Amino acid sequence: MIHVYDATWRDKVAAFLLQQSAFASLNGQTPEAFRDENLTDFEAEGTVSLVFEERDVIAVVDLLKKHPIDGSLWLGLFVVEERFHGTGVAQRLYEQLEQEYMCPFQTVFRLGVLPHNKRARRFWERQGYVYEKDSVTARGDRVHVLKKVIS
Structure with a gap:
């Protein structure tokens, strides 16, 4: 079930994020x-x-429904519990996310993948995303921007 985050979720989400040590490590x-x-x-x-x-x-997700510069929807964060990696759960969750929370608002989606996170890049490419350009995040991290257009 998908819930919109509010303060009642803070403690559960904090505990979840704290357990995602591999994702934290990838982010340095x-x-x-x-x-x-x-x-x-x-x-x-x-x-x-x-x-x-x-x-x-x-899993947790953070979406920016309309980027102030390019107007597209940006997937800022998509973290699935590490024990589910490689099981198909992430793909199922992403498909539900795209259908219910992305497609109703936009037809162009973007996200950033850290260059050394090859597993994530392969996952997103399987979801239909393609490389668009290199960029730098607000935190100063270099990322590959991937884009998906729904027609």
Whole structure:
């Protein structure tokens, strides 16, 4: 089930993010810094943050429905519980996310993938995303921008 994030989810999402040590490491962060940065992003204006729950939190997503420069929808964060990696759960969750929370609002989607995160890049390419350009995040990280156009 997908829930829109609000303050009632804070403790569960904080605990979930703290457990995602591999994702934090890919971002060059401690689990605590990863948790704190993403909780701040989830509580910021202008994004829609979502929680996937099946008994416990299994994934979190942060969407920017309309980027101020390019007007497209940006997927800022998509983290699936590490124990589900390689099981097809992430693909199922992404398909539901795209259908229910992305396609109704936009036809162009973008996201950034860290250059050394080859597994994530392969995942997104299987979802129909293609390389568009290199860019730098607000945090100063270099990323490959991937784009998907729904016709």
